[in-house]
Amino acid sequence: MRIPSTLVAVLLLLIGLFAQGSLAPAVAQAPASTAAPGSTPATPQAEAPAAAAQPVSSALPREAMEPVERLARNIENAEKAIQQLKELEGELSRLRSEVERIIYDSTTTAQTLRPQLEEVEKQIERLGPPPAKDQPAESATVVAERARLGTLKANLDGAVKTTELAWVRAKQLIDRITVIRYQLFTRNLLERRDSPLAPRVWRNVAEHRSTIEGRLYYYGGDWLTWASRVSGWLALLGAGIVAVYLGLRLGLARLFARRLAKRDPSPSFFERALKAAWVAPLRFVPPAVAVAMLYFGLGSLDLLFSPWIGLATSALGGLLVYSASAALLRVCLAPRHPGWRLVPVADHTARRILLILEAFVGVYVLDVVLVELARALYVPLSVTVVKSFLTSLAFALLLVLLVLTPFVPQTGPDRPVNGHAYVPRPVTLFSPFWIKLPLATTAVVILVASVLGYVALGRFVAHQVVLSGTVVAGCGLLYLGVRAATRGRADNRDLIGKLLENRFGLTDPGRRRQISRLIELMATLMIVTAALPLLMLQWGFSGADIRDWLKALLFGFEIGQFRISLARILIGMALFTTLLFVTRLLQRWLREQVLTQPRVDAGIANSVDTAIGYAGIGLALLIALSYAGLDITSLAIVAGALSVGIGFGLQSIVNNFVSGLILLVERPVKVGDWIVVGNEQGNVRRISVRSTEIETFDKASLILPNSELITGRVLNWTHRNPLGRAVVKVEVAPTADPESVIAMLREVAAANEDALKTPGPVITFDNFSSTSLQFTLRVVVGDVYLGGKVGTELRVAILKRLRDENIQMVNAAYDVHLRDLDWVKAAAARVAEQKRGADDAPRGPNSGSNDNA
Numbered sequence: 001m002r003i004p005s006t007l008v009a010v011l012l013l014l015i016g017l018f019a020q021g022s023l024a025p026a027v028a029q030a031p032a033s034t035a036a037p038g039s040t041p042a043t044p045q046a047e048a049p050a051a052a053a054q055p056v057s058s059a060l061p062r063e064a065m066e067p068v069e070r071l072a073r074n075i076e077n078a079e080k081a082i083q084q085l086k087e088l089e090g091e092l093s094r095l096r097s098e099v100e101r102i103i104y105d106s107t108t109t110a111q112t113l114r115p116q117l118e119e120v121e122k123q124i125e126r127l128g129p130p131p132a133k134d135q136p137a138e139s140a141t142v143v144a145e146r147a148r149l150g151t152l153k154a155n156l157d158g159a160v161k162t163t164e165l166a167w168v169r170a171k172q173l174i175d176r177i178t179v180i181r182y183q184l185f186t187r188n189l190l191e192r193r194d195s196p197l198a199p200r201v202w203r204n205v206a207e208h209r210s211t212i213e214g215r216l217y218y219y220g221g222d223w224l225t226w227a228s229r230v231s232g233w234l235a236l237l238g239a240g241i242v243a244v245y246l247g248l249r250l251g252l253a254r255l256f257a258r259r260l261a262k263r264d265p266s267p268s269f270f271e272r273a274l275k276a277a278w279v280a281p282l283r284f285v286p287p288a289v290a291v292a293m294l295y296f297g298l299g300s301l302d303l304l305f306s307p308w309i310g311l312a313t314s315a316l317g318g319l320l321v322y323s324a325s326a327a328l329l330r331v332c333l334a335p336r337h338p339g340w341r342l343v344p345v346a347d348h349t350a351r352r353i354l355l356i357l358e359a360f361v362g363v364y365v366l367d368v369v370l371v372e373l374a375r376a377l378y379v380p381l382s383v384t385v386v387k388s389f390l391t392s393l394a395f396a397l398l399l400v401l402l403v404l405t406p407f408v409p410q411t412g413p414d415r416p417v418n419g420h421a422y423v424p425r426p427v428t429l430f431s432p433f434w435i436k437l438p439l440a441t442t443a444v445v446i447l448v449a450s451v452l453g454y455v456a457l458g459r460f461v462a463h464q465v466v467l468s469g470t471v472v473a474g475c476g477l478l479y480l481g482v483r484a485a486t487r488g489r490a491d492n493r494d495l496i497g498k499l500l501e502n503r504f505g506l507t508d509p510g511r512r513r514q515i516s517r518l519i520e521l522m523a524t525l526m527i528v529t530a531a532l533p534l535l536m537l538q539w540g541f542s543g544a545d546i547r548d549w550l551k552a553l554l555f556g557f558e559i560g561q562f563r564i565s566l567a568r569i570l571i572g573m574a575l576f577t578t579l580l581f582v583t584r585l586l587q588r589w590l591r592e593q594v595l596t597q598p599r600v601d602a603g604i605a606n607s608v609d610t611a612i613g614y615a616g617i618g619l620a621l622l623i624a625l626s627y628a629g630l631d632i633t634s635l636a637i638v639a640g641a642l643s644v645g646i647g648f649g650l651q652s653i654v655n656n657f658v659s660g661l662i663l664l665v666e667r668p669v670k671v672g673d674w675i676v677v678g679n680e681q682g683n684v685r686r687i688s689v690r691s692t693e694i695e696t697f698d699k700a701s702l703i704l705p706n707s708e709l710i711t712g713r714v715l716n717w718t719h720r721n722p723l724g725r726a727v728v729k730v731e732v733a734p735t736a737d738p739e740s741v742i743a744m745l746r747e748v749a750a751a752n753e754d755a756l757k758t759p760g761p762v763i764t765f766d767n768f769s770s771t772s773l774q775f776t777l778r779v780v781v782g783d784v785y786l787g788g789k790v791g792t793e794l795r796v797a798i799l800k801r802l803r804d805e806n807i808q809m810v811n812a813a814y815d816v817h818l819r820d821l822d823w824v825k826a827a828a829a830r831v832a833e834q835k836r837g838a839d840d841a842p843r844g845p846n847s848g849s850n851d852n853a
Contacts, residue, residue, distance in 0.1 A: 093542075096177050099170045106167040110160055117156040124149050178545055185540045189460055192453045193381070196389035204382035215377045223308055230301045237297040241290050248286035255282075270484035270495060272340050273477065280331040287323035291316050307376035314372035318365030325361040325470065329354055332477065338410065342477065346408035353405060360398045364466040367391040367459070388459045392450040395462035399443035403436045404429065467538045475531045479524060486520040518577070565628075572628030576620045583616025606671035607664045610687065652707070656690045659706035663687055669709050669716060674784060676715035677704060717784050724784025726755070726791040728777040729766075730798060733808035736773055738765055744805065745777045748797045754790045755779040772810040 127146055131138060138146070194201050227234060256279065267275070295316045298304050304312050333350040334341040341350060370391070374384050408427050430436050442465055450458035485495040496516040497509075533546050587609050595605035663669055664687065673684045675694065682696035692709060694702040717724065732741055742763050749761035759780050767774040777798075781790050802809060 096174060099173050099177070103167055103170045103174075106163040106170065110163040110167070113156055113160045113163070117153065117160060120149055120153045120156060124153065174548075178542075181542060182540075189456050189540075190454065191456060193385050193455055195451060195453045196386055196455070197451060201382050201385060204380065205386050208380050208383060212377055212379055212383065219307060219376070223303065226305075227303055230303070233301055237293070237301075241293050241297075244293065245286050245290040248289060252282055252286065266339060268484070269342075269480070272342055273481040273484050275340055276331040276342055276477070277481070280327050283327035283330065284324050288320060291319050291323070311369065311372045311376050315369050318368050322358075322361050322365050326358055328470075328474070329357050332473075341410065342480070344410040346410055349405065349408045353402065356398055356402050356405070360395065361466060363391055363394045363398065364463065367463075385455050388455040389450050392446050392455070392458040392462050395465065396443040396446045396450075399439050399446070399465070403440045403443070407432060407435075464538060468535055471531055471534045471538070475527050478527050482520055482523040482527070486516040486523075569628045572624040575627055576624035579616065579620035579623065583613060583620065586616070587612055604667075604670070606687065607667060610664055614689075652705075653690065656706045659710040660687060660689050660692075662710055663692070663706055668719070669714060673719065674717040676717070677708070677712065681715075722783050722785075723756075724781050724787040726779050726781055726787045726794060728791055728794045728798065730775045730777065731772045731810045732775070732802070733810055734768065734770060734773055736807045738768075738773060738775075740805070741773070741775055741807065744801050744807075745775060745798065748794060748801060749777060749779050751797065752779070752790060752793055754781055754786050754793075756782060 124146070127142065127149070130146065137143075295304075295312070298312065332342045333345075333354045335347065335351045335354055338347055338350075343350065343353075345353065367388075370387050371384075374387065406427050406429055442461060446458045446461050449455075449461065496519055497512045500512050500515060533550065536546050537543065590612065591605070591609060595608060669675055669684055669687070669692065671684050671687060675681065675684060677694070680694070680696060680702055682694045682702060684692060685695045685701075686693040687706070690706065692704050692706055694704055696702055730741070730745065742765070745763045746761060749755050749763075750757075755761060756779070761780075762778040764776045764778075765773070766776050777794065779790065779794070781787055801807075
């Protein structure tokens with residue numbers, strides 16, 4: 001069974017507490033010279049060594065005291081300088097808060113005074129201009145009122161200008177404070193110390209070793225003295241922490257085993273990301289509860305006093321950071337559950353990366369705790385430099401180990417990528433290059449900066465690898481989760497697409513894909529917006545500056561005469577998207593509930609649907625532009641300036657657009673009509689802004705500009721109604737009785753079910769001659785598309801009746817005209833002569849039988 005690192009830390013701390021009995025005598029025997037000169041214990045009960053209380057000046061001559069006093073003055077000046085530097089940072093923060101208060105007060109005051117100034121100006125306008133020299137003078141009351149209002153206006157105008165000037169000066173002062181703070185940050189960051197490789201640095205560390213050990217024993221013994229008085233409560237606290245920690249761990253382990261056993265052994269990325277979203281926080285709960293119990297328990301026992309309170313806060317906070325990072329890393333790499341691994345690497349690669357990253361976070365926590373310990377013990381600068389160098393060296397070595405780790409891809413169940421099976425790439429030592437190159441560069445920067453003496457810079461870069469890397473990794477996981485919800489897998493189905501299809505009935509795959517991409521873009525922008533302030537805080541920017549920049553970015557900043565507000569733009573985009581979505585829902589409801597056949601004509605339904613779509617888009621665009629801060633009057637001016645170009649360059653497009661509007665309003669052609677344009681005919685399928693789509697009877701699409709339907713000649717078979725007519729022509733022999741033929745045709749028309757009875761069939765006797773009688777049968781059908789079918793049925797029925805009633809149809813008569821009769825006569829004479837010659841020839845004995853035959 002693997003013992004968690006947090007439990008090990010807690011047990012080590014408890015072992016240290018119970019070892020106080022053996023450590024206290026050693027501390028009591030420590031020489032007094034090891035304590036900090038002039039230092040006193042943190043608690044009133046702890047007594048300083050006696051040697052520290054004896055005056056040194058009474059035992060030494062004046063000549064020997066001068067260097068000591070000079071050193072004392074120098075160290076006091078140095079401490080004062082350091083304190084002033086610390087106070088300068090705090091003073092700058094306090095001053096910035098006061099200046100921001102001035103800005104708020106000046107803005108509030110100006111907003112209060114401006115309406116009063118406007119009211120006074122209106123009153124002055126009501127009085128009118130003062131009379132000229134040649135005009136009668138005003139009354140004394142009017143003159144006094146004008147003077148009073150003028151004085152009041154001057155005072156109010158001066159007050160407003162004063163507040164505006166105070167606002168401008170306060171803004172300038174904030175800019176100066178920001179510059180000073182960044183200069184201090186840059187100076188501290190780029191300050192060069194002695195190189196940690198210099199021998200004098202290590203000699204200085206060796207010289208101060210005994211002093212540091214003495215202080216540590218002194219303060220540690222004092223804390224253990226107080227802890228020995230509450231040893232029973234400490235033991236109870238430790239047992240409670242261990243019991244709660246193990247109980248939570250075992251309960252969560254059973255929960256994870258039961259929940260994961262019910263899942264698919266080959267989960268999708270979305271399922272793995274969803275699992276990581278709830279497993280990682282639960283993994284963090286046991287160590288967080290244990291650390292919180294330890295912290296508040298020590299506080300309730302009065303064991304968190306100076307200088308240990310700062311160290312305890314840093315140590316327990318470091319344990320929380322380590323526990324949270326370890327939980328996140330274990331969920332992402334999943335060394336024991338390859339099927340739930342978010343990072344697709346092999347098992348041994350995942351274990352090695354996990355070990356390196358946990359060690360990296362552990363070094364970071366150790367560095368933070370050592371910094372606080374150095375502050376508590378007042379260690380010399382050389383010791384701090386060596387400590388920072390060693391931790392930076394550990395950071396660099398861990399980065400090098402991570403770079404030298406081959407990222408072997410995960411094998412096993414294929415993970416489809418865009419519908420294709422995952423094909424692993426050849427693994428090299430430095431692949432993937434886009435990850436390992438920045439890591440190697442960072443390791444080199446940390447090493448070079450630390451060796452050259454820029455210890456603060458190396459430590460800052462190393463810490464950014466942990467802090468910024470954690471933020472980037474978390475945002476990357478969120479982005480992958482968003483992509484898993486908006487991008488399709490092998491079956492091209494995603495969570496957002498399923499939701500749009502099931503909840504909103506959006507069956508068009510292209511439209512669903514567009515909405516999914518839009519949601520992905522908005523979610524990505526939200527992730528970036530949330531990550532940038534966190535990264536800027538880690539990079540040294542102050543929270544007040546980040547807040548001001550975000551406020552200016554979201555609520556408006558000026559570029560020339562234009563004021564741009566990102567928040568208003570985003571809200572405008574959201575309004576446009578929402579109104580467009582509502583318009584589409586309204587169109588869908590109308591199509592399915594109101595504009596349905598046979599309740600409403602298809603052409604009317606299409607016109608209403610298209611008009612609502614255009615109106616919704618236009619309204620959404622106007623509202624979004626207005627809310628985003630774009631002046632509509634300026635847009636009208638720009639449109640007027642572009643009217644000349646539209647009149648020349650876009651004339652045909654505008655003509656087609658206006659023609660499309662006329663088609664929708666006047667409706668000479670509507671969707672579903674059967675029209676004939678030139679040599680083409682077909683059904684109108686769609687009328688858009690620029691063109692009309694016609695589907696011919698050959699199932700081809702004819703795209704026709706709208707202007708041709710307005711300005712050209714169009715034959716519309718279904719403009720007023722869908723009625724049509726079938727025409728059948730009949731010719732019979734001249735011996736037939738016309739009345740019998742007409743009666744037969746009327747009976748045939750009446751027997752057809754698709755021929756309308758009202759208006760009834762029309763039969764005409766068109767013509768007669770010596771060869772034929774000509775009749776025409778015309779019937780009206782309810783649907784023009786049935787004309788061909790009805791004509792065929794009528795012709796078949798007429799043919800059967802003509803045969804049944806023995807009415808002869810017309811036989812075709814042909815006249816043959818021969819031009820060369822002499823040639824015909826000669827040919828006929830030759831044929832006759834040949835016939836006679838055959839008849840005169842002698843016959844054989846069987847000729848009689850042949851003749852008889």
